[in-house]
Every structure is written in structure tokens, then in C-alpha cells.
């Protein structure tokens with residue numbers, strides 16, 4: 001039996017941690033564990049044997065960190081291919097005659113994927129492909145992608161594995177105590193993405209001990225239709241005598257694992273701190289339990305990187321504004337390549353209450369594939385909403401499907417043979433919920449029966465490609481009533497018939513009014529009629545007040561708004577915006593999402609702040625730059641920094657800490673703040689640099705440099721020459737530069753509690769080697785007291801403070 005069959009048949013016992021066992025046998029800190037596949041293969045093989053003896057039915061090859069960022073991609077003893085081949089070889093030697101399966105272990109690359117400072121998505125795919133191809137050729141039985149923190153990297157790894165071999169792919173991710181991945185992804189969005197990509201099984205590993213993992217498991221089981229695997233650590237890591245230890249005993253571990261087996265987990269094993277004793281105890285504890293059945297959840301799910309939406313629970317609004325047809329500003333932005341500007345239109349629709357954003361870049365004369373990919377990349381950095389990829393160009397569709405970090409709506413496939421042939425393979429490969437248009441080579445049937453027949457044909461053809469009916473919604477096509485007065489009713493009857501057949505539906509509402517006056521009025525009336533007919537998804541303008549009123553009223557009247565709470569909130573906001581503007585020209589802000597509903601749209605603290613502040617918190621780089629330019633016309637540089645940039649980053653930091661925004665948004669905000677700061681810098685003149693030489697550096701391990709750069713700017717402005725060593729700088733580099741340049745003042749910055757020891761160490765070395773040099777320190781994490789306690793001469797709370805210190809050291813002050 002292969003891993004898929006085994007997991008579907010009953011419990012499968014995985015092994016425990018290889019790294020823990022290697023450390024116990026002398027692997028030293030900093031040594032690459034995978035090199036032992038070549039230098040100490042007998043030990044690696046022996047560890048696998050111990051796990052098999054303990055009852056493991058899967059052994060995980062010692063290849064977790066084997067990737068071309070760590071091992072050379074060419075030839076030589078320790079090249080990547082040799083490391084992987086040897087790792088699989090050890091596992092196969094141990095597994096021979098035991099019936100145990102060998103998993104190629106694929107861990108994270110150690111770089112952020114797809115964001116500034118990391119590696120590109122396609123580069124990550126290529127790194128993973130190499131690992132998987134080598135492991136598959138070496139004889140692995142399946143691919144185990146594990147310890148993934150970031151959903152974009154997870155997608156790159158799974159996609160690469162599916163492209164590089166035919167072996168089953170199993171993927172497990174790391175959730176923190178709040179039940180989200182580091183990228184902010186919740187269990188539903190992880191399940192949606194992984195099942196869309198066709199994994200054989202999915203699950204959780206590492207990070208949490210078994211107690212905390214137990215609370216996340218039900219969320220995965222609620223959504224997953226494939227087997228679920230749990231591989232917790234032996235408790236939470238603790239530092240004891242400088243070593244990391246895990247203190248859940250084999251018996252304690254096994255007790256928790258039994259509960260997870262009873263709850264429905266199928267694959268059971270261990271991660272950091274677990275040993276063959278843990279696995280042996282786990283085998284004993286799961287004896288006699290009957291596995292829970294694995295059930296098809298039959299959900300129609302789409303998702304962004306962080307949230308999933310289940311289609312059919314209540315009607316959802318798809319914002320229609322990112323589409324050049326009939327929208328001059330979008331057309332102009334597309335022609336100018338202003339993708340960030342287009343993404344801002346998405347943020348506005350999110351604010352107005354859209355649940356999903358349609359993205360269409362179909363404009364003659366432009367590179368549609370490139371534009372669609374770029375807009376999607378921008379959008380997914382600034383909004384949590386799932387996207388609808390809207391194109392009839394298969395090449396553009398594929399680029400967009402690769403770039404999108406989630407499960408999109410794919411708009412569209414039709415009953416035309418050419419469309420079915422080109423779109424269905426893409427939907428199968430990348431996942432996504434397909435929008436099927438009821439038109440074929442003969443056009444759009446006027447009657448209900450004709451449209452239903454095409455819908456059935458699309459569903460049947462999709463099934464032949466392995467796409468289940470729950471991954472299809474049908475668009476029975478709203479046609480303009482100006483051309484055919486019976487068009488609206490024919491469409492609505494088709495909606496009702498499809499709903500009766502258990503098929504979800506979608507309509508582009510605005511088409512109905514084409515060519516007529518008062519389009520908003522006609523659209524909103526048609527929208528209400530369609531909702532009443534059972535419509536699942538409506539492509540509309542969420543900024544339209546008429547549309548919002550129709551929607552909110554429908555939810556209230558149809559019992560989909562408990563206690564009318566959303567409607568009452570909506571009414572309050574409507575009253576406010578009417579009072580504010582004297583008219584209700586645009587949509588009032590939407591009601592707060594219902595409890596338990598996924599948090600809605602763009603990131604932001606609400607009104608009352610400057611445009612620069614808003615642009616930074618939303619991570620809009622171009623807008624931040626423009627807003628900074630505007631502010632600098634009437635404010636001096638320090639006012640812009642202290643009054644806008646720093647407070648905005650302060651808000652971002654707080655939200656990050658409260659887990660209301662996640663690393664991608666943090667990165668975007670940092671990018672926007674840096675762009676704004678660039679404008680500030682351009683307005684400030686550097687002085688002559690003759691007052692004295694100062695070294696500035698952010699200490700080792702810390703990549704925060706915005707504050708340090710502000711300090712640099714001000715010091716230069718005051719006439720000092722700054723030698724900027726950058727960020728993540730070792731004490732060796734700082735010392736060498738201080739000695740080489742004969743510098744009298746060194747400034748160190750640190751923003752994290754975890755990098756304060758590096759600051760302390762740097763000060764200690766400087767004190768010893770260059771005792772005459774003065775040291776000032778700064779950074780949000782420091783206090784005057786702490787600065788003194790680690791031996792600094794000066795503490796500067798801000799850039800102005802740093803200048804005062806420089807003036808004192810170089811004898812310019814009073």
C-alpha cells in the first residue's frame with residue numbers, strides 16, 4: 001500500500017525527530033545535520049531502525065534542510081544531490097524488509113518567499129523541484145513537506161512536488177497558539193489551498209506541544225476531506241543550561257496522541273524533542289481505537305492567504321471595479337503600468353463591503369498576463385479578500401493562478417470545446433472554484449432548459465478531469481433587458497433551477513441594465529430579485545449605495561442577519577454619511593462582519609488620520625510616496641517623520657503584536673514607510689560632514705533599520721560624516737570599521753528583545769578593543785536604564801537625541 005492507501009485504511013504511525021536523535025549522538029550546534037548522511041550514514045540508518053523498531057510505519061529521510069541555498073547545486077561530495085541520495089539511501093536501508101515507507105523530508109528554505117528581501121515565488125518552486133526530483137529518483141515513497149510557516153512557500157513547495165514527480169504529496173504546517181500560521185493563515189485557508197493543489201494528506205507539525213495542538217485539530221478536521229496528520233513537539237521548548245529541552249514524557253505524549261487519534265487524526269508521529277520512546281508509547285496508546293471515518297465535506301471554498309470563504313452559506317459580493325471595460329481610470333492605470341494604483345481600487349471596494357474582488361486586466365495592446373499577475377501580487381499584499389481571476393486568456397490565467405496565494409474563483413470556463421480543453425486542466429492543477437458560463441459553440445440559449453444543459457455539460461466535463469461538482473459555480477448570464485425584455489426573467493428562472501439542483505450560482509448584475517438610464521436602480525432591483533431566487537455570488541459595484549441598501553435589506557428580510565444587527569449598524573453608518581455629505585451619493589461603510597465571519601477587507605485603523613498614515617498602515621507604497629511629497633510642501637521633514645511615519649508604524653506594530661495583521665502586511669507597511677522616508681530624505685540636505693565621523697549599525701540578527709536611517713539622516717544634516725554599516729551587522733565588522741576609520745562615536749540600534757544580547761556583546765568588544773571610543777544606543781526596545789546596564793555611554797530616545805549626543809562627544813554642544 002502507498003501512503004494514500006495506508007492513511008485511508010487506518011492509522012499510520014510516523015517517526016519522531018531525527019535532529020533530536022542526532023544531537024544526542026554528538027551533532028554540534030551549527031553543524032548541518034544532513035552532512036551526516038555522508039559522513040556518519042551508519043548513525044542515521046541506526047536512528048531510522050530505532051524508530052521502526054518502536055513501531056514507526058514511516059521513516060522520514062534526513063533531508064529536512066537539504067536545499068540549494070544550503071548545499072551546492074553542482075558536483076562534489078557534499079553537493080545537494082549527494083546529500084539527498086545518501087539521506088534516502090540511509091532510510092531505505094533501514095526500512096528494507098520492514099514494510100515501512102520512506103518519506104523525502106522537505107523543510108522550509110529559510111527565506112521569505114515572494115516578498116522584499118526574500119526569494120521570488122518561481123525561484124522557490126525551482127529550489128523545491130530540484131529537491132523533489134532528486135528524492136523521487138533516489139527512491140522515496142512519498143514527499144513530506146513539513147514545518148511550513150508561510151502559506152506562499154507552502155504553495156511553492158506543493159506545486160513543485162506535483163510538477164516534479166508522480167509520488168503522493170503530504171504537507172504539514174506550523175500553527176501558533178492563536179491557531180494561525182506565521183503568514184496569518186487560518187486552518188480553513190490551509191485546507192482549501194492544499195486540497196485544491198491535490199495533496200494526499202495534510203496536517204500540523206512542530207511549534208506546539210500536543211496539548212495545544214489538540215485544540216487546533218478540530219478546525220482542520222471540520223474542513224478537510226483528506227486524512228489529517230499530527231506531529232507535535234514533545235512540549236514547548238525550554239532553555240536549560242544553554243540547551244533546548246522538551247519536557248513531555250513518552251507516556252504524557254502518548255496520552256495526548258490517543259485523544260487526537262480518537263478525534264479523527266489518521267497520521268500520528270512526533271516532531272522536536274520526540275524519540276523512539278515517544279513513538280513506542282504512542283503505538284501502545286493507540287491500540288484498540290477504531291479510526292474515525294474520513295468524510296467528504298463537500299464544501300465550495302475559496303480563500304486568500306489568510307482567510308477562507310464557504311460559498312453558499314450566505315450571498316457574497318464580488319467587487320467589479322478592477323476591470324478596464326467602461327472604467328477610464330483603470331484603463332489608464334493599466335496602460336501606465338500603475339498596478340499599485342489599481343490595487344488601491346481593490347482596497348476601496350474592500351472598505352465598501354466587498355467579500356471578493358474581481359480582477360480583470362483584459363485591455364488590447366498590453367501584456368495581459370504580466371498585468372494580471374502584477375495586480376494580483378499587489379492586491380494580495382494589501383487585502384485579505386479572496387480574488388476572482390477574470391480572463392479568457394489561458395496564458396494569463398495560468399500566470400495568475402501560479403501567483404495567487406490561495407484558492408481563487410476562476411472566471412471562467414464555458415461550454416465551448418476550446419474553453420473546456422484549455423481551462424479545465426488549469427483548474428485541476430492549481431485548484432480554484434470554476435465559474436461555468438452557460439454558453440457554448442452555438443451561443444447563449446434563450447431558454448432555461450438550454451442553459452441548464454450547458455451547465456450539466458460543464459460539470460460532467462470537469463468531472464472527467466477530476467474536478468468535483470462542488471468546485472463549480474454556474475453563471476447563467478445576465479443579459480441586457482434593453483435588447484430582450486424577457487432576458488432578466490429567463491436568467492432568474494435559471495438561477496432558481498440551478499439552486500434546486502444544488503448548484504451554486506453567480507451573476508454579473510450590472511449587465512442587465514446596459515443601454516438604459518438609471519442603471520443603479522435597475523441593477524439593485526435585479527440584484528434583489530436574484531438574491532431571492534437563491535443567487536450565491538453577485539458581481540456588483542460595492543461602492544453603490546443602492547446596491548448596498550438592496551443587499552443589507554435582503555439579508556435582514558431573509559433571516560440571514562441575526563437580530564438585524566448588521567442592518568442596524570449599516571443604518572447608523574448610512575445616517576452618518578448622509579449627514580456628513582448632505583446626500584447618499586456613495587455607499588456608507590459596511591456593517592461590522594458578523595461574529596465568526598472572516599475579517600473583511602483592507603487593513604486600516606479607520607478615519608481621522610493623514611493620507612500618509614493611512615497609506616503606511618495599508619502598505620501602499622506609491623500612495624505613501626505621493627502623500628509624503630504633499631505633506632512636505634507644508635511641513636518640515638521632522639514633522640513628517642515624527643507626526644506621521646512613526647505613529648503609523650507604531651499602529652502597525654501594535655496590530656502585529658495583537659495578531660490582527662501578519663508578516664506580509666508588516667512588510668508592506670515597512671516598504672511604504674521606507675518609500676515615504678525616501679521623499680523626506682530628498683528634501684534634507686546633508687551637511688559638510690566635517691564635524692566628526694560616526695559609525696551607525698543595527699546589531700547582528702536585527703534587520704530593522706528605519707529608525708537607524710532616520711538617525712543617520714539627521715546626523716548628516718547636522719554636518720557629521722556617517723559610516724553606515726547597515727543592518728544585521730556583526731561585532732567583528734563594527735570593531736574593524738571603528739579601528740580602520742579611527743572613529744570616536746559608534747551608534748548601535750536594536751529593535752527586538754532577542755537582539756539585545758548582540759548589542760551587549762558588541763559593546764563589550766568595543767570597550768575592550770577601542771576603550772576611547774564612545775558608544776550610543778537607541779531603538780524602541782531600549783531604556784536609559786538598560787542602556788547603562790549593558791555598558792553604553794549614551795542612550796538616545798530619538799534622532800534628535802542622537803544629534804545632541806554627537807554634539808557633546810565632538811565638543812559642539814554647550
Ligand code: B1M
Pocket residue numbers: 182646649650651652653654656657663666667669670696701702703704705706707708710711746747748749750751752753754776777778779780781796797798799802
Ligand atoms: Co518588526 N518587530 N519584525 N519588522 N517591527 C517590531 C520591532 C515589534 C516590536 C513588532 C511587535 O511585535 N509589536 C517586534 C519585536 C518584538 C520584541 O522583540 N519586543 C517585531 C518582530 C517580532 C519582527 C519579526 C521577528 C517578525 C517575524 O518575522 N515574525 C521580524 C524580525 C526580523 C529580524 O530583525 N530578524 C520583523 C520584521 C520586520 C520588517 C522587516 C517587516 C519591518 C522592518 C523593516 C525595516 O526596518 N527595514 C518591521 C517593522 C517595520 C516593525 C515595526 C512595526 C516598526 C519599526 C520601526 O521602523 N519603527 C516594529 C513595531 C514598533 O516598533 N512599533 C516592529 C519606526 C522607527 C522610526 O522607530 O526604530 O524605534 P525606531 O527608531 C526611533 C528611535 O527608537 C530611535 O530613533 C528613531 C527615530 O525616532 N532610534 C535610535 C533607533 N535606533 C537608534 C539608534 C540611535 C539612536 C536612536 O543611535 C545609534
